[in-house]
Amino acid sequence: MHNKIKVLLVGNPNVGKSALFNALTGKYVAVSNYPGTTVEFTQGEVQYKGNSIEIIDTPGMYSMLPISEEEKVARNLILQGNPDWIVNVVDAKNLERMLPLTFQLIETGIPVILVLNMMDEAKRMGLEIDCEKLSQILGLPVIKTVSIKKIGVKDILNLIINAPYTYKPNSIKYDNEIEQEIEKLINFIKGDYKISKRLLSILLLQKDEEISDLVKVNENEDIIDVANTSRRKLEEVFRVSLDYMIALKRQLVAGEIVQKIFKKVAKEKESKVVSFISAITIHRIWGYPILFLVLYFGLYKFVGQFGAGTLVDFIETNIFEEWLLSGLTNLIEEGIKNDNIKELLIRDYGVITLGLKYAIAIILPIVTTFFLFFSILEDSGYLPRLAFLLDRVFKKIGLTGKAVIPLVLGFGCDTMATMVTRTLNTKKERVIATILLSLAVPCSAQLGVMLAVLSTSSTLLAIWVFILVLIFFIVGYFSKYFIRGEKTIFFVEIPPVRIPKLSNIIIKTYTRLVWYFKEVLPLFIYASLLIWVGRITGIFDLLLKIIAYPLQFIGLPYESAKVFLFGFFRRDYGAAGLYDLHKQGVFNNNQLLILSVMLTLFLPCIAQFIMTVKERGLKMGISIALFVTVFSILTGYLLHLIINVFLGISL
Amino acid sequence: MTELIEKQEEILEQLWISKNEKNKNSVTYEVLGVSKHSEEISSLQKEGLINLDDEKVWLTEEGDRKGEKVVRRHRLAERLLVDVIDVSGKEIHDTACKLEHYLKEGIEDKVCTLLGHPKTCPHGNKIPPGACCNVDVKVGDKYVVPLSSLKFGQKGKIVFISGISDKNLQSLASMGILPGAKIVVKQTFPSYLFGIGNSEFAVDKTVADAVYVRIEKD
């Protein structure tokens, strides 16, 4: 039995690494038609002809000089992960653009396999690639694949188990002046490293901090100075930044290589439907009505009305209440004598009656429909198009088009979305997006319940939407000025429109749901437990009184305190509480509106708070939470003044 | 280049602006900051570029033509400094004042072409058109302009990228947006969309302003 063989899948974003991972391991990771979905890495194992091979899917990276967080994750896997092989996945039809990364991977000194993926698309575009010649030029094994159809996948595995690696990869030669400095540094490095001294030297020249820290440990301290002097010298000679000089050289060589190995043959006709969709979704005029339609049908009709309405009704009344609940209640009522335990399980706030019911009957259908919707958006390639359409508007609130991804995802789950803000370019953008997610983007569970509660009056619904949109932009607008940071620019790759694969959508929705419920279901149960403890000890009532006190100044009845107390655990939990109370007819419309707005703005759920702290740090997390709370209360008060005192109307 | 000629050119420039943009045909010696008997005034008069009386000076027809050229060179120099060399602030004017005198005919039109026959200087003043500006419309010469000024369907090659941070430059480069790349413009609103090879990219105005392209006609 051999030792485990460790293989890293590395490549630019959106080239099909995850799809290849799935094909290799049979395990599922999110495959999506959006650059940068793999924020963390995924591990899997295959047994192949008696070998066990560990495969790691890394986040997309453009170069070994990392700029974004994802790139850092990917690079660390290469530098520290001790891989036996690097499988460099490229999009065959964009080979020229992707070869520079291949050159850098060659420089690591780790055995590299070049995988030309998406050969089906390349063929459709009329591109033929001379693999043998490419292999010769680069000195690498080259394999063609169509990973979504598992074509060529076995070849990779065969190559991996048939070690030793007999190839002699050809490193790129930079200009003489640069080579001299590289040579100088190589001679300076004495220690043993997992990657080649050549790449270490290049990265030192490029002033890479992590690498500097790494070599500082073992090397003569002078090495950093030497590298900096070299860099300065070179920049004086070339009059541009060295990084740029090097990037240019790599691209130049890539261009030359591609010239030699690409052959244009007749192009297959592009599907008319696909190219029409591709054009119209980003059209300067039609793009916007389509955006509206997508949101209207996707969010409002499908998630809101179908998910939160039809499905919730069905599951709640037909499955949960009639079937599950009545059976269980009877069983417990008869079987258990202790009143406290009954209370814990099946009374008003019981784990089953409240926790499970909210989670399964109300939240599950809503979140499922949302994730279905989102997965379709993602796989079709619509999200970056949305970014393109909205960049201008988003600039006004200190964000760029890229922020649509976390913000739209926020309508599904704010916690997940907060995690995804990592993909934004600057710290300023990340902070603004986090604030907006915490404050003005209701998650699908909450959204669904709010839609249900407010659907009794379309005026209420319209006012609620209006206020939230207004707050979103006002807060965004001011954050732009109050949160310091560099000016942000927008550039994003627009992937081709692809017809989403049903199986992929379903698996993806499923994985997201699993993630969601792992985070969320325990919170629902804990909340029920805490409330139960609170009730039998009397703390609950005390808290209710404390919260209810200030609420009366906003014209809200005593019962609304419950909503806030629940809302502390999760916003949607509070919303679900609101839903129940509303059905009992506790509120008039004015109160309902104020309460809905406040609750939507209110402190994010605990999970999101934790995520915010994790991503943005404790200080920022607490500041945002405080800001949101104060803002929500003030808005409630303001609305009360306007509606009840000033206008004196009842809606 | 003698100092005398530089001073003369500056006087012509001032007179031309006064006449053509401020509707004041003549300028006093006081405003010009020279005396009636100075060398530059007398040699300008000798060349038949200006007329004068005891208080003020005005351009002859020939002087007007020459003045226009000087203004054109000054404003082109400003454009060159701002767009290509990336100078800002007071430097623009001071350097342009020196540079304008070195842009002789021929070079001046080449600079104009390089800049894509700009209509205004960075301060928004009109740049008097030269011979090259009219030729171009007919012949369709190659020239370098920011990506943001290309139209739908236009093709070109990236010549240089300037005016954004090194870090952003680096990320653009790693995505394949760098000098030498052939681009084709696919959309200019609400942001800029262009193709390189078989990929498409969307960028905002800041980036589109920073990427300079030599337009290629096919």
Ligand SMILES: Nc1nc2c(ncn2[C@@H]2O[C@H](COP(=O)(O)OP(=O)(O)OP(=O)(O)O)[C@@H](O)[C@H]2O)c(=O)[nH]1
């Ligand atoms: N036609 C075709 N499409 C493919 C192929 N491989 C992947 N795709 C599609 O390309 C898109 C991107 O695939 P992913 O596997 O998510 O790409 P990735 O490299 O993991 O992307 P990140 O995780 O964002 O870095 C998806 O829509 C896939 O369905 C292929 O061989 N042919």
